[in-house]
Amino acid sequence: MMRWSVAVVLLCAGCGASSPREPVHVFAASSLTAPFEDLEARFERAHPQVDVRLTFAGSQVLRLQVEQGAPADVFASADLVHARALHEAGLLEAPQVFATTELTVVVPRDDDAISEIADLASARRIVAGASSVPIGAYTQQMLGRARTVLGDGFVQAVEAAVVSEESNVRLVRTKVELGEADAAVVYATEVNDRVRAIPVPDAMNVTVELAAGISTRAERSSHAAAFMGALCGPMGAAALRTAGFEVVTP
Amino acid sequence: MTRSLAGLAALALLGVLVLPLVALVVGTSPSQLQQGLASPAFVPALALSLRTTFVSVVLLVLAGTPLAWWLAHGRGRWRRVVAGVVDLPIVVPPAVTGVALLRLLGRRGLLGDALDSLGIVIPFSTSAVVLAQVVVAAPFFVQGATTAFRRVEPDLIVVARTLGCTPMSALRRVALPIAMPGLVGAACVAWARALGEFGATLLFAGNLPGVTQTMPLAIVRGLEADVQVAVAFSLALVAAGAVLLLGMRWATARMTEHR
Numbered sequence: 001m002m003r004w005s006v007a008v009v010l011l012c013a014g015c016g017a018s019s020p021r022e023p024v025h026v027f028a029a030s031s032l033t034a035p036f037e038d039l040e041a042r043f044e045r046a047h048p049q050v051d052v053r054l055t056f057a058g059s060q061v062l063r064l065q066v067e068q069g070a071p072a073d074v075f076a077s078a079d080l081v082h083a084r085a086l087h088e089a090g091l092l093e094a095p096q097v098f099a100t101t102e103l104t105v106v107v108p109r110d111d112d113a114i115s116e117i118a119d120l121a122s123a124r125r126i127v128a129g130a131s132s133v134p135i136g137a138y139t140q141q142m143l144g145r146a147r148t149v150l151g152d153g154f155v156q157a158v159e160a161a162v163v164s165e166e167s168n169v170r171l172v173r174t175k176v177e178l179g180e181a182d183a184a185v186v187y188a189t190e191v192n193d194r195v196r197a198i199p200v201p202d203a204m205n206v207t208v209e210l211a212a213g214i215s216t217r218a219e220r221s222s223h224a225a226a227f228m229g230a231l232c233g234p235m236g237a238a239a240l241r242t243a244g245f246e247v248v249t250p
Numbered sequence: 251m252t253r254s255l256a257g258l259a260a261l262a263l264l265g266v267l268v269l270p271l272v273a274l275v276v277g278t279s280p281s282q283l284q285q286g287l288a289s290p291a292f293v294p295a296l297a298l299s300l301r302t303t304f305v306s307v308v309l310l311v312l313a314g315t316p317l318a319w320w321l322a323h324g325r326g327r328w329r330r331v332v333a334g335v336v337d338l339p340i341v342v343p344p345a346v347t348g349v350a351l352l353r354l355l356g357r358r359g360l361l362g363d364a365l366d367s368l369g370i371v372i373p374f375s376t377s378a379v380v381l382a383q384v385v386v387a388a389p390f391f392v393q394g395a396t397t398a399f400r401r402v403e404p405d406l407i408v409v410a411r412t413l414g415c416t417p418m419s420a421l422r423r424v425a426l427p428i429a430m431p432g433l434v435g436a437a438c439v440a441w442a443r444a445l446g447e448f449g450a451t452l453l454f455a456g457n458l459p460g461v462t463q464t465m466p467l468a469i470v471r472g473l474e475a476d477v478q479v480a481v482a483f484s485l486a487l488v489a490a491g492a493v494l495l496l497g498m499r500w501a502t503a504r505m506t507e508h509r
Contacts, residue, residue, distance in 0.1 A: 060474040067477075125374065127456070132475040163374035164456025167474060175456075179358040180373055 021051035024223045025071050027062040028054060029078035029134065030168040031187050032210065035099075036076070038239035043230050050223050058168035060132045066091055066215070073224035076212035076231075078134035078169070078187075083211040095213035098232050099245040102205045103142055104188045106195040108179045117200055118150060120183055121157035127172050127181040130165040135172060138206050139185045145204045189244040210245070271488060278481050286472075286482020294460040295468035296486065302376060302464060303444040306383040310391045310440055315433070318395030319421070323404060336392045339385055347385055348453025351378075355454075378455035379462050383444035391440035398432025399425065431502040438498040442491060 028036045033056050040052040055062070059077040066072050066086055075092055077083040083095035107114045114123060129136030147155050163181070166172045169190055175181040177194045187208055191197045212231060218224040230236055237247040278286075286292075321333055339347055353359050355372045365372065372378050402425045410420040426433075448466040455462040457471065465487050472480035 058474070064474060064477070130457070130471060130474070132471070162458065164458050164462065165471075166457065167471070178352065178356060180352065180356050 021049055022223060023051045023053050024073045024227050025053050025055065026074045026076065026227060027066065027070070027072040028056055028074075028076040028212075029059045029062070029210070030056045030170040031078050031101075031135070031190060032056070032076055033170070034189075035236075035239040035243035035245060038242060039231065039236055042235050042239060043227060046230070046235070047223070047226060050226070052227065056170075058133045060134075061167065072215050073218040074212060074214055074227055074231075076210065078208065078210055079137065080209055080211045081137070082134070083213055087213060091216055092213040093216060095211040096228075096232065096250060097209045097211045097248050098236065098250075099210045099240045099247055101187045101189045101208045101210070101245050103138055103185055103200050103208065104191060105183055105198040105200060106173065106176050106186055106191060107183045107198060108176055109194055109196050111179075111182065111196070114183055114198060117146075117198060117204070118154065119198075121150075121154045123158075123161050123182040125163045125180070125182050126158060126161040127164050127166060127175040127184045128162050129169060129172055129185075130167055133167055133169070134208075135169040135186065136165065138208055141206045142185060142200065142204055145206070149201070149203050191244075274481060274484060274488065278478075278485060282478050283482050283485060286476075286479045287486065289472070289476075289479045289482070291459055291463070291468050291472065291479070292483060292486070295463050295465050295483070298376070298379070298460065298463065299445060299465040302379045302383060303441055306380050306387060306444045307391075307437055307441045309380070309384055310388060311433075311437055314388060314391045314395060314440075318392050319399050319425075321392065321396040322399035322402075333396075337389045340389045344382075344386055344447065344449030345453060348382065348450035351382060351385070351450065351454040355381075373454060374456040374458070374462060376455075376461055379451055379464060382450040382454050383447050386447050386450055387440040387444040390443050391436045394436025394439060395429070395433050398429035398436065401432065402428045431505045434501055434505070435498060438494060442494060445487070445490065445494075 026036065026040075036054055036056075040054055043052055044050060055072075057065075059079065059082045062070075062072070062075065063077070063082040063086055066075055067089065075083065075086060075095075076098075077095070080095065080097065083092060086092035087095055105114070105117060105120060114120060120126070128139055131137055131140060143155050143158060146158075161182075164175065166175070169186050172184045173186050173190050173192075173195065176184045176186075177192075183198075185200075188197070212228065214224045214228050232250055237249075240247050317332075317336070321329060321336075342350075352373060354361055355365065355378075356362055357366065357373070372381065406424050406428075407420050410424045411417070415423065446466060447464070448470070451462065451464060452467060457463050457467050459468075463471070465483060469480050469483045469487070472483055
């Protein structure tokens, strides 16, 4: 009997000790994986009582989850469209652009068939983002500009070579890393050592705006606000710059 | 007491199976359904799903029937090993199957160079969709067909042979009719599994409307853009599944009656 009660007490102590920290659920676009993991570490060092829980996916998937009641305290999207939609639905406080980047073409590291943007027209297999995903929407904007710079033929050739429409930018990049795609358009911050970047000229490039907001039903809004403050402050700026983003100061 | 508890548990299970489908139907008005089905993605996705699953099941029946016969009546210790290998796709998550297929048949895959030199490109094509379906559905057909063939007594074949049948005609005129209801059932289950295939297709075949975007992929893509479209597509797929199930019940019932 004695032994049992000791065991129960120990068990309860165990439960208590395992989660003394209060969670903040942060839903972030997959393109924000590196800087947000960095920021999580920095933030938790500064706020030991808070446990940042990160969820990464395509912005449109995260938006859907929030619309269906997922417990996100902070929502960070790779474009303003999805953040604004949640704001207009009353689910998100006014979103704020906290960083920008631009687009680049990536090709497999050891593949030298493509050396400038115009060569994209000769690629056999291009993987793109679906139009509902930020990277897909940005890519379409870029192709719209390319139409005036490189002509209709270029855009048609690129569109005809698209073999798959992926649901987030990481999946797009993966197909190039695997060598399954000859080329893809991704954010400049997505370039790693397994792919080679082909710059997109300014005349065709678009500004990628990363926007975040606090959920209107954030359970621990003080922690959510603290995380949002960190993201838009020096801590966030350091993490974002390390990952290659341009920091926007409000 | 135990009985009522067991009954309650069974009822709860039934509820979990049926209620989500009821919610899917009840939550959608006819006009929403019509609107969803008018989406430009619907017809290509449904046509692709029907086309690819048909080809997959035909391939499975052609290749799986002899294999199942051997598994049911063959000899040797390799039989168990092969039976285990055939069952693997049931326990391996479809996403793993997709990655593995890429590792084998992708450009940088084991056979990538050989295929490339022959001018054959499989990933991101409709063939990739079929291949993914064949792999994930194969265990369901082969298992079912093996069970069906086990019902055929080897003695019957011996008798048919002594009465002058060649091995092939003994198989065709004695074994196949006995096993037929089980074979049809196995083909239907395999078809259903192929129709629902998602993970391996997404990774190995990609997601492009009209080429590799089957119904399950279109549903997920629809969910990301417009929930109503996804719900309408889902209803269409549930209807297709229900028609299949009823057709299968009817066909097997008729076959058993006629014997």
